[in-house]
Amino acid sequence: xxxxxxxxxxxxxxxxxxxxxxxxxxxxxxxxxxxxxxxxxxxxxxxxxxxxxxxxxxxxxxxxxxxxxxxxxxxxxxxxxxxxxxxxxxxxxxxxxxxxxxxxxxxxxxxxxxxxxxxxxxxxxxxxxxxxxxxxxxxxxxxxxxxxxxxxxxxxxxxxxxxxxxxxxxxxxxxxxxxxxxxxxxxxxxxxxxxxxxxxxxxxxxxxxxxxxxxxxxxxxxxxxxxxxxxxxxxxxxxxxxxxxxxxxxxxxxxxxxxxxxxxxxxxxxxxxxxxxxxxxxxxxxxxxxxxxxxxxxxxxxxxxxxxxxxxxxxxxxxxxxxxxxxxxxxxxxxxxxxxxxxxxxxxxxxxxxxxxxxxxxxxxxxxxxxxxxxxxxxxxxxxxx
Numbered sequence: 001x002x003x004x005x006x007x008x009x010x011x012x013x014x015x016x017x018x019x020x021x022x023x024x025x026x027x028x029x030x031x032x033x034x035x036x037x038x039x040x041x042x043x044x045x046x047x048x049x050x051x052x053x054x055x056x057x058x059x060x061x062x063x064x065x066x067x068x069x070x071x072x073x074x075x076x077x078x079x080x081x082x083x084x085x086x087x088x089x090x091x092x093x094x095x096x097x098x099x100x101x102x103x104x105x106x107x108x109x110x111x112x113x114x115x116x117x118x119x120x121x122x123x124x125x126x127x128x129x130x131x132x133x134x135x136x137x138x139x140x141x142x143x144x145x146x147x148x149x150x151x152x153x154x155x156x157x158x159x160x161x162x163x164x165x166x167x168x169x170x171x172x173x174x175x176x177x178x179x180x181x182x183x184x185x186x187x188x189x190x191x192x193x194x195x196x197x198x199x200x201x202x203x204x205x206x207x208x209x210x211x212x213x214x215x216x217x218x219x220x221x222x223x224x225x226x227x228x229x230x231x232x233x234x235x236x237x238x239x240x241x242x243x244x245x246x247x248x249x250x251x252x253x254x255x256x257x258x259x260x261x262x263x264x265x266x267x268x269x270x271x272x273x274x275x276x277x278x279x280x281x282x283x284x285x286x287x288x289x290x291x292x293x294x295x296x297x298x299x300x301x302x303x304x305x306x307x308x309x310x311x312x313x314x315x316x317x318x319x320x321x322x323x324x325x326x327x328x329x330x331x332x333x334x335x336x337x338x339x340x341x342x343x344x345x346x347x348x349x350x351x352x353x354x355x356x357x358x359x360x361x362x363x364x365x366x367x368x369x370x371x372x373x374x375x376x377x378x379x380x381x382x383x384x385x386x
Contacts, residue, residue, distance in 0.1 A: 014106075015113045019092050026247040027057035033298045040302040064240040072233045074142030083140060084234070084241035087133025091248035094126040098255045099180050101265050101282020111265075111282050112180075119180040120172070123256065124165060127211065130245060131157045134220065137242070138230035149229025152309060153220035157211060159316040164207035166324035167200045170331030171260060174343065184264035194261040196347040197331075199354045201261045203324050208253040210316065213246055215301040219309055254293030255286065262289055314368035327353070 031046060031053060038045025047053040071077060096113030103110050116122050131154055138150020171193050172178060175186045187193055194201050210217040220229045231242055258264060265286040267279040279285070307315065327350070334346045357364065 010109055011113060014109070015096060018096055018113055022092060022095060022248050022251060023244065025251055026244050027061065029247050029251075029294065030060065031056050032294075033301075036295070036298050037302050040299075061240075064237050067236040069236040069238065070233075072142050075233065076140040076142065079136050079140035081238070083133045083137035084238045084245070085133075086136070087130050087245035088241045088248065090126050090129040090133065091245045091252065094123050095248070095252045095255065097123055097180065098252075098259055098286075099184060099265060100286050102280060105280075105282040115181065116179070118178045120168065120178045120183070120256075120260070123252075124161075127249065127252065128157075128161055130249065133242075133245065134230050137234065141230075141233035143233050145228075146230050146232045149220055149232065153213070153230055156213075156217065156219055156312060156316075159313060160207045160210035160217075160320065163316060163320035163324045164204060164211060166321065166328055167203035167207060168260060169324075169328040170200050171197050173328075173331055173335055174346075180259055180264070183260060184266060187263045188266050188269075190343070192261060192263045196343045197261065197327075197350055198347070199323065199327050199350045199357075200331075201257070202354050202357075203320055203327065204260070205257065207320060208257065209297070209300065210312070212249040212253055212297075214250065214297055216304040216307050217312060218306060219312055250294065250297055251290060254290040254297070257293055258286060258289035311368045318367040319364065323353075323357070 034056075035045040035053070045053070046056040049055045049059045071080065097116060097119050099110075099112045099115070100106075101111040105111055134153045134157070135150045138146040138148075138153070141147070171183075174193065174196060175183050177183065177186075183193075209215075213220045221231060231239060234242065263285075265282060267281065267285040269279050271278045330349060330353075331346065334349070338345075
């Protein structure tokens with residue numbers, strides 16, 4: 001019994017440390033993002049609160065905590081309050097299953113909160129629960145604009161979850177396990193899975209942008225169209241919880257991509273010749289890879305415009321989902337008929353498919369860029385298709 005209590009206490013301590021780390025990262029990610037976007041847009045960004053603006057996240061937190069918390073008269077007060085808690089709770093819980101180093105490397109303890117054999121499946125299930133927070137928040141607000149935003153958000157996230165799940169099926173067939181530890185270990189022996197699943201990675205990356213509601217897929221909060229979407233009636237700390245959930249999901253998505261396609265917590269093996277054992281340093285390599293993907297999220301936000309909603313849905317259903325299914329079938333067929341050959345030919349096929357998609361992007365674009373025009377029977381179609 002004492003051993004069980006000690007294990008529970010250690011797991012609880014690690015969970016607290018993960019939560020504090022994620023919330024601290026969220027706070028300073030807001031500052032880093034605003035500074036990077038300012039640099040991209042030739043403006044300074046926040047620089048007044050504290051030296052170089054480093055106290056801006058603290059000022060934002062104080063403002064959110066002490067700002068008046070308004071509640072709409074017609075809102076379902078219980079669900080209205082629970083919705084942001086559900087969103088941030090699922091976001092924080094999902095990160096705990098991602099390994100940050102080898103077993104026993106965190107002062108003699110394992111650098112993860114929980115370790116499940118179905119690790120990636122559990123993470124996808126937890127992140128999928130976040131859509132309930134968004135939908136319930138919009139429904140419980142008792143207003144039409146939040147309800148419209150919640151419906152759009154739910155349709156978007158559910159649509160892209162299908163493509164996201166299919167995009168990693170090929171990876172899971174290659175590795176033969178859904179455990180994060182098994183996936184990292186396989187890559188340490190055979191090379192990062194990006195080499196064999198380039199197309200799957202591209203599809204997973206795009207789906208991740210849509211899942212965390214980031215530009216160009218930030219339709220759930222399209223201020224110019226539906227005020228602020230499901231967030232319209234939220235203010236103060238409840239609004240801040242939804243923002244926390246978005247950023248924590250972004251950090252989790254970065255960690256998942258680093259773990260599934262870039263070797264996870266393991267660094268490049270060639271560096272061991274310079275500093276022995278450097279590739280096995282815990283936490284360091286995973287944090288570096290997460291930082292790279294976070295920068296990519298910010299870079300895309302400062303570069304691409306928002307899609308129209310009809311374009312977004314066509315893009316998911318007519319391009320992402322069919323390509324993810326094709327990648328799964330291609331990987332399954334290769335594994336079934338390759339004989340004793342290696343996986344390099346599969347990597348060439350996957351890379352060729354991605355390059356072909358980029359080369360043919362102008363022709364493929366019509367799948368999502370041209371809305372279907374319905375005309376009454378008998379109406380003439382003018383020259384040029386108008």
